[in-house]
Structure formats: structure tokens, C-alpha cells
Amino acid sequence: MKNVGFAAAHWGMLIWAILIAASFFxxxxxxxxxxxxxxxxxxxLFSALMFLPLLLLKNTSPISGKGLLAHAVLGLLLATYFGSLFEALRYTxxxxxxxxxxxxxxxxxxxxxxxxxxxSLKTRLLPMSVAAIGAVLLTLKGSAPGQLPALYPVLVFGAGCLAMALYSPLSQRFxxxxxxxxxxxxxxxxxxxxxxxxxxxxxxxxxxxxxxLQLSTLDIGWLMYLAVFGTLATFWLLHxxxxxxxxxTVxxxxxxxxxxxxxxxxxxLRQLPLMIEILGAALVGIGMLALVLSSRNARAVTA
Known part of the structure; x- marks a missing residue:
């Protein structure tokens, strides 16, 4: 596979971040x-079927049994993540x-x-941690001020997050x-x-x-939106x-x-940002800038 350029990959992931943000809502x-x-x-299923015409037009080599097994493992990780997201959203x-x-x-x-x-793994730890702290300061809240999320959705979506964390490195390994x-x-x-x-x-x-039987036209519309922008587009950009x-870094x-x-x-909600949220936003910006710069340096060294 011909890789995209370094800058193009980062611009694509910026679009990815916007699409992911919208998909939560x-x-x-x-x-x-x-x-x-x-x-x-x-x-x-909707997302996969939308890619089917492109797949049929491409001359790809046959998939081996090991290849199908690898896809099945990655598919199971996706299923775990997305299923946990919908389940958690029932309670938080x-x-x-x-x-x-x-x-x-x-x-x-x-x-x-x-x-x-x-x-280069060690060089990514500090900027990732700074950005993570900033992100937590931005959004660590329950349904009311000062209220933390309930335990059940935390455990459910936590399992899904573990699956998603494994997806990218395992995908590259495969x-x-x-x-x-x-x-x-x-x-x-x-x-x-x-x-x-x-x-x-x-x-x-x-x-x-x-x-x-309870699916409404509006529900199907939101599912189609999520299939195109929240799933298909984001995972294409990810790969x-x-x-x-x-x-x-991705x-x-x-x-x-x-x-x-x-x-x-x-x-x-037309709310003014709190000081802690402004601090969190600044930490996210600093951490991500440092992470992108370190990834460029690491690429230059290994090139």
C-alpha cells in the first residue's frame, strides 16, 4: 500500500478528531x-456496505485464512467498542x-x-500525559455539577476503550x-x-x-450519519x-x-467556559503540539 505523506496523515487525523467529536452527540x-x-x-453493516463498490472495483489479492482470522479479531474489537458506547450512553x-x-x-x-x-515510545509519554490531563480537566463531570459518572457506564465503556486501544497497534502488527x-x-x-x-x-x-420495530425514520437517519461520518470516514482516516x-500518536x-x-x-448549552476548562484546553493544545513535533523528529531520525 502506498502511504500518504506525513503532513497529509496529520491533516486527515485533524478531520478525524472533528468527526469523532460530532459522533458522540x-x-x-x-x-x-x-x-x-x-x-x-x-x-x-451500513458502513461496510458503503465501501463494497470500491472494494469490487479494486484488484486486490485473495484473502488467506490467516487474513480472515486477523480481520475477525479486529472486527471483534470494533464490535466491543461501539457496543459499549451505545450501552454507556443509556446511563451517562x-x-x-x-x-x-x-x-x-x-x-x-x-x-x-x-x-x-x-x-521513540518514551518521547511520546510526556506530551500524551499533558494532553490527557487537559482533556480530563475539560470534561470530567456528571449530569450535574460536581457529580462523577456512575460506575456501570464507566466499567462498560472502559472495556470498550481497552478494545479500541488494542485496535491500532494490533492492526499495524497484522x-x-x-x-x-x-x-x-x-x-x-x-x-x-x-x-x-x-x-x-x-x-x-x-x-x-x-x-x-421501534426504529423511527429519524433514528435511521442518525444511524446513516454515524455510519458515513462517525464510522466509515473515521476508520478510513485511521487506517x-x-x-x-x-x-x-494517531x-x-x-x-x-x-x-x-x-x-x-x-x-x-450557551455556557461560558470555566477557568478549569480554559486550563484544560491550553494543556490539550500544548500536549498535541509537542506530540506532533516529536513524531516529525522521530520520523526524520528513522528515515
Whole structure:
């Protein structure tokens, strides 16, 4: 696969951060009476089917049994993340799920130590930590001032965040072995198709499919939006950047996403930012700038 340029990868991830921020609010608009696992399965299925025409037009080599297994593992991680997001949103706010998601880059760095060891890992820890602290200051709040999120959604979405943290480094590890030469379109299609199949099969056994009768036209509209912008576009941008910049740096753009979520929250509720939120925004900006600059230096050294 021909990699995109360094600057193009970072610009793509900036767009990724904006789309992720918007997806938290869009996901919260879907009816809470519908089974979250069914919603997630439909979302991934819609996304995969939209990539199918592109896949059919490309001359790709046949997928081996090991390749299908690798896609199945990555699809399971996607299913775990998205399913936990919809379930957590039943009990907590979009802002709180965005707060928990800020832990994903540090978790990714931890998995990267074992899956993709590199001398540059240490240089990313400090700027990632600074940005993470800033992101937490921005959004650590419950449904009322001073109230922390409930334990259940924290545990549920925490498991999903672990799955997402493992996704990027494991994906890059597979690209060097079982999925060598796979482009972003192929990776996104197969991973999402497997994720959708896992979730929809689960719904058949759990009975969650019955709630499909409660889907309104508005719900389907939000699901289509999430499929195109919150899932398909973001994971294509993610795979486009993986391999050009390190997985933990790629996923660290969630810190900018958290900043965008908070800014949207200010405008949505017409609230003036608190001093602690201004401090958090500054830390996010400083941490991300340092992280991008360090990733450029690391690339120059290894080139």
C-alpha cells in the first residue's frame, strides 16, 4: 500500500478528531429504547456496505485464512467498542463517554510497547500525559455539577476503550504479517463486516432484534450519519494514518476531539467556559503540539 505523506496523515487525523467529536452527540440522539447492540451492528453493516463498490472495483489479492482470522479479531474489537458506547450512553452523558475515551491513547501506548516496540515510545509519554490531563480537566463531570459518572457506564465503556486501544497497534502488527499490503478501503470493509456479523448474530440469540420495530425514520437517519461520518470516514482516516505515524500518536488526536466536544458543549448549552476548562484546553493544545513535533523528529531520525 502506498502511504500518504506525513503532513497529509496529520491533516486527515485533524478531520478525524472533528468527526469523532460530532459522533458522540449524534449517537446520543438515537432512541434509547432500541437495543444498543442492534444499533451498533446496523451501523457497522451500513458502513461496510458503503465501501463494497470500491472494494469490487479494486484488484486486490485473495484473502488467506490467516487474513480472515486477523480481520475477525479486529472486527471483534470494533464490535466491543461501539457496543459499549451505545450501552454507556443509556446511563451517562456524551461528555462523560468522551472523557473516558481520553484514556485510549495512553492505553494504546501501553499495547504498543509489547506489539510495536520502538525507541521513540518514551518521547511520546510526556506530551500524551499533558494532553490527557487537559482533556480530563475539560470534561470530567456528571449530569450535574460536581457529580462523577456512575460506575456501570464507566466499567462498560472502559472495556470498550481497552478494545479500541488494542485496535491500532494490533492492526499495524497484522499489516506486517497476515494483512500485508492491505489498503485502507480493504481493511475498513472487512473489519467492519466482521464486527457487524458478530453483533447481529448476538442479537439473534439475545432477542435484541425485536427492538428494530421501534426504529423511527429519524433514528435511521442518525444511524446513516454515524455510519458515513462517525464510522466509515473515521476508520478510513485511521487506517490511512497508521503506518505513517505511530499508532499511539494517531489515536492521541482524541485529545483534540475532546476539546471539540467541549467547545460544542459550550455553544450547545450557551455556557461560558470555566477557568478549569480554559486550563484544560491550553494543556490539550500544548500536549498535541509537542506530540506532533516529536513524531516529525522521530520520523526524520528513522528515515
Amino acid at each position: 449524534a449517537a446520543a440522539q438515537v432512541s434509547q429504547s432500541i437495543d444498543p447492540i442492534l444499533l451498533t451492528g446496523l451501523r457497522l 452523558s456524551a461528555v462523560n463517554t468522551a472523557t473516558l475515551y481520553t484514556l485510549v491513547p495512553l492505553m494504546t501506548l501501553f499495547f504498543e510497547v509489547f506489539l510495536l516496540p520502538s525507541p 499489516k506486517a504479517t497476515a494483512l500485508k499490503g492491505r489498503d485502507p478501503v480493504t481493511m475498513t470493509f472487512w473489519n467492519m463486516l466482521f464486527g457487524a456479523l458478530f453483533l447481529l448474530v448476538f442479537c439473534l440469540f439475545s432477542g435484541g432484534w425485536r427492538s428494530a 490511512r494514518a497508521i503506518g505513517v505515524i505511530a499508532p499511539s 489515536i492521541s488526536y482524541v485529545y483534540l476531539s475532546t476539546l471539540f466536544v467541549t467547545v460544542l458543549h459550550w455553544f450547545w
